[in-house]
Amino acid sequence: TLEEVMPGAYGELLDVRNRLERHYRDMQDIEFTIQEGRVWLLQTRTGKRNGPAAVRMAVDMAEEGLIDKAEAVRRVKPSQLDELLHPMVDPAAEASAKPLAQGLPAGPGGAVGRIVLTPEKAEERAAAGEKVILVRTETSPEDVHGMHAAEAIVTAKGGMTSHAALVARGWGKTCVVGCGALEIDPAAGTVTVGDTVLREGDVLTVNGTKGLLYAGELPLIVIDPERNEWLAKFLGYCDELRRLGVRTNADRPEDAAQARRFGAEGIGLCRTEHMFFGDERIRAMREMILAETPEERARALEKLLPYQKEDFKGIFRAMDGLPVTVRLLDPPLHEFVPHEEAQIRELAESMGKDPETVRARVEQLREMNPMLGHRGCRLGISYPEITRMQARAILEAAAELRKEGVDARPEIMVPLVGHVAELQDQKRIVLEVAEEVKRATGVEDLPFLVGTMVEVPRAALTAGEIAREAEFFSFGTNDLTQMTCGFSRDDAGSFLPLYVERGIYGKDPFQSIDQAGVGQLVALGTQKGREARPGLKVGVCGEHGGDPDSIAFFHRVGLDYVSCSPFRVPIARLAAAQAAVAEKA
């Protein structure tokens, strides 16, 4: 060693390193040469490190008093935390492997498993203890059970905000989407990439952080974020420094519990539509949609009520003592009905209806622009029975839990409001139901809020009027971006990549909020809302709630919290802390 050969130079180097690291307050990569026993420094720069090392060093240096907590927080990039939260493909092994195909990195982490091509098979094999990777052209809400059973999800189509990508990120599941090179033939049970043909059952390795697929197995580095003491300390610093609250988007008790372990301070978005896709549920949902009278509709909704109530209980219990924002039914009804002839016949038969009637109703639900169609609160206004059922399920669940000593704190969120009169209409129903529930259960102390999602530009523009009715705002920045920029998320793939490439938009506005346009409405809506109702609680629940640059913007605008996928919660805590630190600097 140098210490043995040249103890003098060694001592000098040690001294120089300590002085440099104290000066730069960070680990240094130092280049030097020793000529005739004399040490010459050529260059020094901050050392590169991976995520786990970055966190450990920041914490160590803070504990040693070399840097303060603000500086420690500044030293870790939010993206580096991903390496502490998900298993990763071993970089050493990956360096010498040849990727099979590349797609978009929609859900970070690494996974290894056997290829399955249908959600049914995914569930079946997973139940038998096998690890599986679900490979699909694209996914839809009916695939969710199989997606959940899989280690990772891979799709040939779709962008960073496709169904597969959103669901996978919500669960912290590894996911690669838009992998156009894959030709998937579920009937033949094959996945073809150029000349390579993989069969169902073959092993695949997925690197969701980079969007890469490998045939065969690569080793994974498995980590357990909850036992990482450095991470816990580091996130503790973040919490001390940040002003912005961090909630999570979660629809299931497991996800809610996971997010809570990651430090979520509540649920900012609990979608209720996923609750309609189980076997019995979808049947009742379809009965509701095909109902020809309000009474028939009410009967079908009556069947859905117990399911919804149980779901809410699970989530409220997991979030005991923390607020849970529940969004009332949002998607257009055509998403819940089958569109293929055979399925329509089957449905008609099972309900004792004429196939012609069912087909006509399905046809009637078809829309030119479903994104701007009959959805959100427009459903609840057309069919007040739906809002009534959902309000009852939420409030009965809360009341029954309060009797058990669970502190359920529902915040009922009306989606797609553009005009204060829409919120008034829906709020009236909720308040009526609340009185009924209090009377029926005898629970007088039933705290809840009624607020609205701000996702239609008109809602932000008229936020002053809306805030007179709304007890909270939550900016739905996904839809707000679609309407403000006039981009359909499902269709933007044909021009948005070109726009980003040409620098028309600096970043994909669905990934990082368009501050000048959409952000202007967030700022304006917040300001007008708080003028009308001082102290109005304002959050954001779009995908942007987990994006560090967007989080910095939301901090500056003065929002109360961001809400993001469970596995983004630690990242959001860090980004929020960095925003607060940057403001003080």
Added chain:
Amino acid sequence: TLEEVMPGAYGELLDVRNRLERHYRDMQDIEFTIQEGRVWLLQTRTGKRNGPAAVRMAVDMAEEGLIDKAEAVRRVKPSQLDELLHPMVDPAAEASAKPLAQGLPAGPGGAVGRIVLTPEKAEERAAAGEKVILVRTETSPEDVHGMHAAEAIVTAKGGMTSHAALVARGWGKTCVVGCGALEIDPAAGTVTVGDTVLREGDVLTVNGTKGLLYAGELPLIVIDPERNEWLAKFLGYCDELRRLGVRTNADRPEDAAQARRFGAEGIGLCRTEHMFFGDERIRAMREMILAETPEERARALEKLLPYQKEDFKGIFRAMDGLPVTVRLLDPPLHEFVPHEEAQIRELAESMGKDPETVRARVEQLREMNPMLGHRGCRLGISYPEITRMQARAILEAAAELRKEGVDARPEIMVPLVGHVAELQDQKRIVLEVAEEVKRATGVEDLPFLVGTMVEVPRAALTAGEIAREAEFFSFGTNDLTQMTCGFSRDDAGSFLPLYVERGIYGKDPFQSIDQAGVGQLVALGTQKGREARPGLKVGVCGEHGGDPDSIAFFHRVGLDYVSCSPFRVPIARLAAAQAAVAEKA
């Protein structure tokens, strides 16, 4: 007569009438009784009158000096002018007739003709000198030739802003849409309403002012607005009083000329997509869409150039000396390709392409939400050759006309801009082409403007940046309403009627501008735009440009002009004058 029987009472009544009419400065309906030779007045109120009478009386009283011109203008309702512009069903005959069915009054006026069920038959019969009424489930751009040949258009589906309604209003053609009671069977050649079966060739009377249909012929009151001296004088008063300019939306020289006779001061919206639907043109357009290389696309565009140029020449000539705002290609490309298998095969064959390739391209163009998809300037950015061809057609047409002594004044309008960088991109192409055209034609004095349609909320929000590039703004309030309120015009039929019925929106926001929401963006965009570019010319070219309440709003916001369908131009002149009068009062 009373004069003979009771000359004293008669004289007294005459005196009282004169005093009352001078006091109220309007014709009075006076109720009186004469008891024992003494006149008792029971009641007096302003007399009701139809449109022609209202205009005549207002002008007569103004000419006699009984009222000033402002008062004359106040005395006629804008809707009353419709009776002076279109033939009407004789109210006396209509009073005793039983309507066959009712729909929405999409194009005012009255018409009588024989039922035809296809655009081809409409054209054929009209060419043979017959008057026909085109009855369709709904219409599409390919039906336009037949719609033009018909006296009136009736559709079973669609709302006030459906294709049929927009086209009919543009032409001043009588139209009833959304007449749900009609069951149309083109194969059988029948139109069934309840128990009544009408056949192709049967006579139908259409009242487009009220949305009513009658089996058989009712008499029409025919009028000739251009020979109505009172109307000319009355509109002269309007022009003296109004501040707001009035332009027209017109795509064809005949419509432009008609609008000019009605007093239009320019074209505020000349759509170019209608120019792609003739036989030869649609073929070249499809070649362009199916092109696999930029060169192939440029060759197809080269074929379209002469057609476009001739169209522009016709319009510029009709508008000699007045500005013509030409909107670059706006609709998504899928509107120009066939979607049925047989037509796809035919197209592939005629172009010597593989049907599979054509089908794949057609499939690729399909969008989830075409309203928010690949359209407007996004097309011109993806395919700069399109913008280049259109700019060349416009500017060459203008240059060649200037040589002939015609004062062509094109204003090139880039649609669907949301970000200033989009306008920069398209403007650069136009300016390059302008230099080429000047060099090639030797016409140095070639005045033209480049501006943008403000129809994406983001454009209004960032109007300050956009105005640095735009030489004019034109608010496209149809699309701006769709995006600001989150309503798809094509789908809103499933909930918007309920919204209006319940008073959530006071009026259908597609008919009368939503002042608090969409109007706020118009005001904000105008203000920011003028701050960045003092004197920026700002107009509006949505359907709202012909709606009196909206016109009053646009006056208050300080726009320079409104643009509307040719037959709405006199109405807009009146509404603009009333807005100015109301402001001074």
